[in-house]
Amino acid sequence: MTAAPPSSPARAETDPPAAPQPRDTLVRVPGRLRRALGWVLVVALVLIVGAAGLLLAVPSSAQRDGLDPERPGPGGMQALAQILRQQGVTVDVVRTRAEAERRLDEDTTLVMSDPYTLSDAAVAELTDAAHDVVLTSPSARMLRTLDLGSYAFPSAPPTVGADCDVSAFAHVGTIEPGQLFLPASGVTACFGDADGAAVLISEDAGRRRAIVDGAALFTNERLAENGNAALGLALLGARAHVVWYVPSFEDSDRTDVDVPKSLADLTPGWVSPVVALGMITALLAAVWRGRRFGPLVAETLPVTVRASETMLGRARLTAKAADATHAAEALRAGTLARLALRLGLAARADPGAVADAAADRIRVDRADCRALLVGPLPGADAELVPYARRLAELETAVENAVRIERSSP
Template identity: 70%
Template sequence: MTSATAPSPAGTDPAPGRTAPGSDTLIRDPRRLRRLAGWALVVVLVLVVAGAGLLLTVPAAQRRDSYDPELAGPGGTKALAEILRGQGVTVDVVRSRADAERALDDRTTLVMSDPYTLSDAAASALVRDAHDVVLLSASARMLRILELGRYGSDVSPSRAEADCDVPAFAHVGTIRPGQLFAPGPAVTACFGAGTGDGAVLISDHGARRAIVDGTDLFTNEHLAENGNAALGLALLGAQPHVVWYVPSYDDTDRTDADAPKRLADLTPGWVTPAIALLMIVALLAAVWRGRRFGPLVAETLPVTVRASETMHGRARLTARAADSAHAADALRAGTTARLALRLGLAARADPGAVADAAADRIRADRAGCRALLTGPLPATDAELVPFARSLSDLETAVEHAVRIERNTP
């Protein structure tokens, strides 16, 4: 492919996806993708900051507990409660400590997640009044109150059997345990896969106390996996009556003024100002990136660029893109414009008319000239070279004929 391509004359349409001659506006600007990516980043940043702000400002009391037995979502435990009822176990859901204490007796199992809203004294009194207690989510405080042990290894086995002498677990099979716990004195650890720790801790001194991380075991999303349902029945179905206590801040007994009511109260003081600052920065960035509206406006360049440099630059780009058709179109457009000027025709004369005038001037076949100036363009470099030579020969012949006519007396 030759690199000496002539610039397109005024009035000719550029090929799709190319730069219009004499204009600074790109029909398809590759930088548009970068601008869109910048806007997408700004939008994502604003959404993330707004989401974090909502998480820090929504009161925790307005969010239902993830182990709620009346919640049918993936994090609820309604399926386990219905299975217990199907086995003849009475399940009462209570949302206040007073109702839970009134419902407890010596044939009742108290089921709850970590009672984070209760003080140590209230939590100790609540579990003391229950015959059996099953805690579905762990905390160091409740491990201490129930005297079961402490947190164990963070690495859980993929499968575990009961590996303990608790008869109720004999037919559970295998489970995929979550958090493991290290048992305290006189506490039995089960489902630990021989690690010494256990996914379930049980102490039985006339009144059973048990703790298990039920996130991946008893929620609606995971209850049907492995032996999770059987384990839930074994733990919660030992007594004919279950009192399922759902803690909330509405039922708190804490009276200290600095008790956390929102997630924002649990974070350092600089977090909220930092989030506000990030939101302001995101807004300013959006204004900064969006300060220009509408299409680009052509402006006078502060320097003069020679036409030959532009021509060679476009030729190199065309050669690099291997776009023979576009190069041939540029060559033919330039030849047509110069022939029209030499033949005294209008600058935007029809290429067919220019071809006819050129054929008459050099006494050549009109069909051949029309095929050259209006026919199909070459598609390969091998076809482009003779096409360019034919255009050059036609232009030279017309120039020679016009010069002879001018010099003829």
């Protein structure tokens, strides 16, 4: 009998040592990643709070004039400005009176909403410098300044046609007017009747002055209705150049105008430093006393609840809910689990297979066992008690049959 040759020492010396498993790295990287993500969330929360404060303090573009030609919202007039540009009209949007006066010439139409921030002298100076003027937001002062007429207060008709001698309105069709006006002497009234018209036009030595309720006709949400777009082109596109002046409080020359205050203007000066100090304090407190970022640690409950108490509590909840079907389902699930264990089946065996095995073991009809273990559940309390008794009798019969088979030689 020969012994196995010993392993060669030379081969053992030449074998490279096993590389150490970087278990520490595999364990530490996820923890570091979780901590980094936690800090990223904290910084993002601080930035979001700061950005929200800035948004509250700084007025947004949505707070501009509702008839702004650069506003794409429902109340803006960006669509009309784009249509004018597509028709070859140059549209310049200006937000200062000085810039508007600089761009006006003999072939320019001045378009503006009610310049409520300008004095009467400034309005007269601006309109006198323009060849054509179209006012898209009427006011009693502008009606008086342009000598066009006054407000009319009858109910507006559903739809009206031009019904005037202005050739530019021949192909407009019908519109649904908003505010109606009563024309002054020598002023042409269009799109209305003797009680009021939607458009007033005055021409003197080739210079035209017109007024219309643009909020009801020319906004982005109303421009595509009826002949609104055609009316806008006829009024604003008569000249090759349009200077669209948007009045604002920053461009006001009046001293009696109450400029609306922003949240930053209404806030005392000490509030911003206090808010910043509070945010810094909250961040430092989170670092100092905050929990470590990572998974929750499972801890043993200080009180042990007995199974009988849990069962009694669940039974009371079920009884209070008056849900007999749910209670019967729980009884059936328990019976199936116990029968599968006694019959040597898998814990998750099919209920039909458990019913068939139980029927074969106690030598009864399979249909009866399937009706009990697979069939419909009782829906009332009166049916629940007999159903529970039948389940208990089936378990007892299977238990007795299994015990007899085990005790027999």
